[in-house]
Amino acid sequence: MYRTHNCGELRISDVGKQVRLSGWVQANRDFGAMTFMDIRDRYGITQIVFSLEEDKQLCESARKLGREFVIMIDGKVRERTNKNLNRDTGEIEIQVNGLQILNSSKVPPFTIEDDTDGGDDIRMKYRYLDLRRSPVQKNILFRSKLSLETRKYLSDLDFAEIETPFLIKSTPEGARDFVVPSRMNAGQFYALPQSPQTFKQILMVAGYDRYFQIVKCFRDEDLRADRQPEFTQIDCEMAFVTQEEVLNTFEGLTRHLFRHTLGLELGDFPRMKYDDAMRLYGSDKPDLRFDMVFVELNEVVKNKGFSIFDEAELIIGIKVPGKADMTRKQIDELTDWVKRPQIGAKGLVSVRYNQDGIKSSVDKFYDQDALQQWVELFGATQGDLMLILSGETDKVRKQLGELRLEMGRRLDLMKKGEFKPLWVLDFPLLEWDDDTQRFYAMHHPFTSPKKEQIEAMASDDREVLKNLRADAYDLVINGVEIGGGSIRIHDRALQAKNFKLLGFTPEEAENQFGFLLGAFEYGAPPHGGIAFGFDRLCAVLNGQNSIRDFIAFPKNNQGRDMMIDAPSEIASAQLDELALKLNIK
């Protein structure tokens, strides 16, 4: 036996016990007559003591132990004279009377501390050392706890976890698939699933009523900063439900997770229509930790001789409370910020409501009376700053949305530890793409249009089709989309109509999704569901931005696993068996 206790569990009540511990040498401090050592495992750190007087040989061997050596010690628990109350085991120490080195360690290439000196690449190559660092370990164990609590909540509600296949069929719709050549079927390929969407719908048709799965999904996309080629979803589906029941069920899940991992009670889950979110926040995932809703100024700013506003489709602004004291220089800097190509605004109009009146950057065109009108629209009071952008509707909303978030950051309004959930509802059914001159599904091709709009799906008018709304919803927390779903189509004819809008020929629809269309002919119940991005959810609950820190073995931006050095070349015999040849240009 390697231990009677772990390194985190001994307490003052254990004093006097003979114990055995195993762990890693965290620190080794030599004080002449005594050597103090911290030994560490997943559960905590315990101080152990070697006394030169009591056992010279033992103490001398202890002094040779380097950091990260793995040792097993026997000893007696005693009360510490110098207690460390920041540590659960800080009231006791072990007077060692036996030592065995289980394994030695070379000097690690970076320090195993909360703040390490190791860069990204070296930490990924030596991931087994990086994973020892306390913040990383906390993240990985948090993830484990979060998955457990998810399963508890859903199982208690009769959701059955059902595994769907990983070797499925490639479909050109949506993102790019990873494919897997089939040796037994030369020239044919499986695809790895981007989501279990069609399978969970099939399970509803098959009568499983409530399904969930915490499951890996795959997308072969060019990796932006925080994307991974493989990622994890909490994937859920329910039969015989309305949107209202789905929202309530997963509001419940979210509350449960916050309660049982963070000990936090979430407040309201307000609901906002997609159109309102875009109009008021310029985003389909507004961060509600702070206000600054958009104010539309079209009616009061046009026809005063300021051609930029006159020609703009939309003029909108936000009120920044108490920031009327911004200097000219600061405003100029902010103007440069919105003109950066990432934001793309042409300029910024500012209005300061100071003690000595209302001053704007467009005083030439607007007198005090005019500005007074603006101030009223904004509901501004003395001390407030107003920032105004103008241009094409979609663009200017996006730009002002970015500026709003930037002001939130600068004014420190996005408080860590504060969580503001929001349901965004009634997303558009379709999204027009100018490049390919066709509609794409905003959520996915299986999303149900709102009942009252089914008739309008037959229209030829692009604007009518753009305005179709779907029973689709996103759950947003602090400006991050953590989940999204919809009520699905369960009628063959309606599904065929939707495929047609998405540019599928009947043959393409049959070839790719014939099994689902077929299933709809044998008693498909109404159903709907949701999927949460599990990696993202872990990060949001911890107030962090990067999902990579919550994945035990992430890939880098080139899709490489630096530790195992994958992907890699394979033997030509393997290629032959798969009936493939490399074709590198």
Add this chain to the structure above:
Amino acid sequence: MYRTHNCGELRISDVGKQVRLSGWVQANRDFGAMTFMDIRDRYGITQIVFSLEEDKQLCESARKLGREFVIMIDGKVRERTNKNLNRDTGEIEIQVNGLQILNSSKVPPFTIEDDTDGGDDIRMKYRYLDLRRSPVQKNILFRSKLSLETRKYLSDLDFAEIETPFLIKSTPEGARDFVVPSRMNAGQFYALPQSPQTFKQILMVAGYDRYFQIVKCFRDEDLRADRQPEFTQIDCEMAFVTQEEVLNTFEGLTRHLFRHTLGLELGDFPRMKYDDAMRLYGSDKPDLRFDMVFVELNEVVKNKGFSIFDEAELIIGIKVPGKADMTRKQIDELTDWVKRPQIGAKGLVSVRYNQDGIKSSVDKFYDQDALQQWVELFGATQGDLMLILSGETDKVRKQLGELRLEMGRRLDLMKKGEFKPLWVLDFPLLEWDDDTQRFYAMHHPFTSPKKEQIEAMASDDREVLKNLRADAYDLVINGVEIGGGSIRIHDRALQAKNFKLLGFTPEEAENQFGFLLGAFEYGAPPHGGIAFGFDRLCAVLNGQNSIRDFIAFPKNNQGRDMMIDAPSEIASAQLDELALKLNIK
């Protein structure tokens, strides 16, 4: 809202309530003045009644409903006159006062009954209908329950569930990998994991102490009757453990699963060395539901003029209690059975201990005194039959093992509902392969040899190496291996030594497993683990042989998913992006 209750929950105490149910039409019986219908969902079946007198129109619409139509009904719960106590809802029925057809259904291509008339292929193509059948649904929901209970047990013991990657590196050792071409790294491939073995070991090195995962694994093998290209493991690993602790922990898991899914308390988990299992049962996974251990006869049968025994390396037999009354003809049929190529015995010697004495099929060579000696070795009494095979040790053991199982089947000794677990211990470290003239790892290359045998690993003597034993163990229930594991090597030099025995050059070892060898240099703790075949475990607990019935969407023997028709061809643009060309000969 589609329902106030599901189809399995209404009871006599609900009589008088106005309720709404949704479900599938299971049966529709017209009795003139009344129409009785069974509606079904995952939770049960409820009888509903339409009365011609009370609502003619409603009743007439009801009569048109076909099987598998999806309906929503409103009605009043009332007590049945004709109760069905085999059904949880059998004391009540619903007097319908509202009906809505949610979806219609074509006539299914096979009957949705416990015993269906559908063949394998059609059931797989219409898997969404097959999954509606009660025995299949029970299996899939049982699997969900089994995974939940696995997670409960392991989480309570501080095992953390940690996800390991699916896109890893191909290694030529072991079974054939499925590979995934990397678009971002032209000419390079990921592999899908055959198991998370090296990652879980890395997690131990990283200090995670107790890991588990219920995880999909992949093997591109030619599919025998009951293999699947993707299968699920309960994968576990523990640091600072001895074999004894691993065995106890997973004996505990097994007990927990039987208790909480079947309500069964398992008896002892006896332990048997691999060598003994082979010697006594001719198998490394003996079925202990019945006895018939092998009896070795070499000492008493040789040098009596029977050349077949004289020339045999091993003569062994089993005693079949009470079967001395087998006829000559029955024995001849059994002799033919063992001579079939699948078994491959040359012949069968039988001894019957009847009222009128001991009769053998080799009376010519052995007199009563000699046979009396045999009987004593067998511990046989009047009425017993003895069956004896001879030949090369390994072969004859395997043959007699098969005969033993066959006799168990014929005598109905493998009782359904009876479960006999067994730990098989001390497996060989290496397995010699005559074809390739090299050793392979019996478990896997990371398995630790028994401590006292490490020195012998340096031997050049093939026989010495064959006799090396490892800290490797299998959990067997009713003759089926449901789990296997080992204590792992955690020392770089020992791992290198083992790779060498397996024919790796140092370069190959470094190229394939350099990260693990490296990890062993930075304080790797002693560790060990186990993996359970989850599909197999589901089947064994239900006394079934086929794992396919416990997988929602299995593949057929050609590795095809018949429902979605995968694998399939992909677009040439996809191949181009992946820098691949087909090379079909």
